[in-house]
Amino acid sequence: MLPFIIIGGGIAGASIGYHLAKAGHSVTVYDRFDQGQATSASAGIICPWVSQRRNKKWYRLVKEGASYYPDFIRELEKTTQQSTGYQRNGAICLFKDEHIQQLAYERISAKQIDSPEIGKVKKLTKQDVKTLHPHLTNLYPAVFVEGGAQINGESLLSALKKGILLYGGKWINKDKIPLKEAATIIYTAGAWSREFFEEPNVRHQKAELLHLELQAPTSKSETPIVMGLGPMYIVQTGDATFAIGTTHEDTDSFDITPLAEHQQYLHKEAERYFPENSIQDQRMAVGLRPFTRDNLPSIGYVKDNIYVVNGLGSSGLTAGPVIGREVAAQLTGKQTKLSLEDYQ
Numbered sequence: 001m002l003p004f005i006i007i008g009g010g011i012a013g014a015s016i017g018y019h020l021a022k023a024g025h026s027v028t029v030y031d032r033f034d035q036g037q038a039t040s041a042s043a044g045i046i047c048p049w050v051s052q053r054r055n056k057k058w059y060r061l062v063k064e065g066a067s068y069y070p071d072f073i074r075e076l077e078k079t080t081q082q083s084t085g086y087q088r089n090g091a092i093c094l095f096k097d098e099h100i101q102q103l104a105y106e107r108i109s110a111k112q113i114d115s116p117e118i119g120k121v122k123k124l125t126k127q128d129v130k131t132l133h134p135h136l137t138n139l140y141p142a143v144f145v146e147g148g149a150q151i152n153g154e155s156l157l158s159a160l161k162k163g164i165l166l167y168g169g170k171w172i173n174k175d176k177i178p179l180k181e182a183a184t185i186i187y188t189a190g191a192w193s194r195e196f197f198e199e200p201n202v203r204h205q206k207a208e209l210l211h212l213e214l215q216a217p218t219s220k221s222e223t224p225i226v227m228g229l230g231p232m233y234i235v236q237t238g239d240a241t242f243a244i245g246t247t248h249e250d251t252d253s254f255d256i257t258p259l260a261e262h263q264q265y266l267h268k269e270a271e272r273y274f275p276e277n278s279i280q281d282q283r284m285a286v287g288l289r290p291f292t293r294d295n296l297p298s299i300g301y302v303k304d305n306i307y308v309v310n311g312l313g314s315s316g317l318t319a320g321p322v323i324g325r326e327v328a329a330q331l332t333g334k335q336t337k338l339s340l341e342d343y344q
């Protein structure tokens with residue numbers, strides 16, 4: 001049994017802690033739940049195959065992350081008897097016109113060969129879109145991706161914490177600085193890593209999501225996630241409630257006050273996608289998303305017994321659980337499936 005101290009209880013720290021504790025190791029997680037924690041603000045979309053990013057190392061990680069999710073959640077929910085909010089209702093990816101729809105259809109379908117978890121991929125007419133998601137605009141054709149899923153970041157963290165405790169680990173809600181200890185220290189501090197590193201390689205973005213309610217005569221629970229035009233996406237959060245986002249603002253500040261102009265912008269976007277409904281803003285969720293210069297996570301030892309996992313970027317909920325599995329394997333001398341050297 002090896003001893004581990006984890007500093008930071010977002011998706012990175014909690015996933016690593018869960019896998020280590022499950023394997024029988026001694027785990028203590030410290031988390032001070034800073035305002036702006038990325039994991040609980042997140043939209044929780046797991047649908048990496050539709051991205052146009054060409055970075056192969058990133059794609060290997062998120063593809064493996066999406067593939068691991070169903071088994072990981074089944075086991076976590078069974079162990080803890082807690083829901084994580086995981087739903088796999090597919091994704092509707094909207095496009096400006098039929099030409100772009102066709103190109104996207106070909107690009108996404110080509111990924112089915114080495115990513116069977118993507119499920120069926122099919123083109124949707126504007127009318128098909130309306131049938132699948134009655135509130136949505138009928139202005140755009142789409143591609144439907146069966147494997148698209150979503151997770152609730154807060155519920156996932158709560159289940160992981162319970163899992164760590166059930167497997168004999170500890171979770172302490174307080175500040176902790178990485179000092180010399182007779183244990184491996186895993187530093188998963190997200191945007192706050194600069195408190196420890198003089199020159200952190202992780203920066204952060206302030207990202208805002210608008211949570212809203214549709215004043216709709218009928219509501220349909222469990223609609224697919226919507227990947228809108230450009231970087232916009234929509235997830236359902238309740239019977240008639242949705243979240244739309246996000247904004248991206250590179251910053252050095254840790255102020256998480258939402259900006260009025262961002263709320264107005266997201267509200268206008270919501271009106272564009274839900275044109276037949278009256279929209280009531282509920283709240284803005286703001287998170288500080290940690291990222292590195294090459295947009296790949298940073299994973300590995302930095303000195304002595306201090307190991308860092310950070311910079312999970314905009315796909316941290318997708319990659320978090322598989323990173324947890326792989327890091328736990330590496331730190332306990334087991335075979336990893338991914339080459340973690342790619343992210344050092």
Ligand SMILES: Cc1cc2nc3c(=O)[nH]c(=O)nc-3n(C[C@H](O)[C@H](O)[C@H](O)COP(=O)(O)OP(=O)(O)OC[C@H]3O[C@@H](n4cnc5c(N)ncnc54)[C@H](O)[C@@H]3O)c2cc1C
Nearest residue numbers: 008010011012034038039044045176190287315316317318
């Ligand atoms: C608005 C938004 C939407 C997103 N949508 C998606 C999405 O749809 N799909 C997806 O895959 N990803 C998404 N992401 C990205 C994802 O949320 C992040 O990549 C991920 O949550 C980062 O996790 P983390 O554990 O590294 O950091 P965090 O979740 O920020 O956790 C870091 C934790 O460390 C704690 N901490 C720091 N220093 C200390 C210390 N000294 N002592 C104790 N505790 C400390 C903090 O309090 C915090 O709780 C989104 C992010 C945001 C902000």
